[in-house]
Amino acid sequence: MNPAKPSGSLCLGESTRKCRLVLGRPQRISKLFFEMDDDTATVYHYGKNRLYFLKNKLESYEIRDPSILVGEPQGLTFRINDVIQPKSPHRFQGFPIRYEKSNSYNVNHSAHVHLALKKGTIRMDTFFKALFDEKGKLIFMATGQP
Numbered sequence: 001m002n003p004a005k006p007s008g009s010l011c012l013g014e015s016t017r018k019c020r021l022v023l024g025r026p027q028r029i030s031k032l033f034f035e036m037d038d039d040t041a042t043v044y045h046y047g048k049n050r051l052y053f054l055k056n057k058l059e060s061y062e063i064r065d066p067s068i069l070v071g072e073p074q075g076l077t078f079r080i081n082d083v084i085q086p087k088s089p090h091r092f093q094g095f096p097i098r099y100e101k102s103n104s105y106n107v108n109h110s111a112h113v114h115l116a117l118k119k120g121t122i123r124m125d126t127f128f129k130a131l132f133d134e135k136g137k138l139i140f141m142a143t144g145q146p
Contacts, residue, residue, distance in 0.1 A: 061141075064080065098113070
């Protein structure tokens with residue numbers, strides 16, 4: 001995850017301190033109980049974006065505006081409002097797209113990418129999801145647990 005300005009990057013598992021160094025002070029901080037973890041998360045709000053921290057470590061995020069980039073530090077990144085390229089309508093940044101009108105995270109969408117994440121060869125209990133509107137514009141990104 002990169003901020004809109006190239007001052008650094010933030011990865012899952014990093015601290016609230018690192019988050020503030022990279023993204024600055026959140027506009028708002030709230031709490032949310034995670035039933036599966038039986039623990040309360042601290043939620044940092046940056047515009048419409050939410051970053052969820054458990055035990056001071058970045059657990060997951062929901063990206064709803066283009067102020068935060070998602071991707072690899074110094075590598076492939078994408079942001080809200082990026083568009084599926086017409087020359088490759090069944091892939092987004094190399095990932096397969098599933099076309100299906102639905103609603104996830106209270107977001108109506110026409111297509112999505114859903115990926116299970118791995119660390120090396122080990123499959124993590126975490127996913128990445130990207131949602132697209134009817135024009136192929138990226139409108140939402142999140143990580144979480146199934």
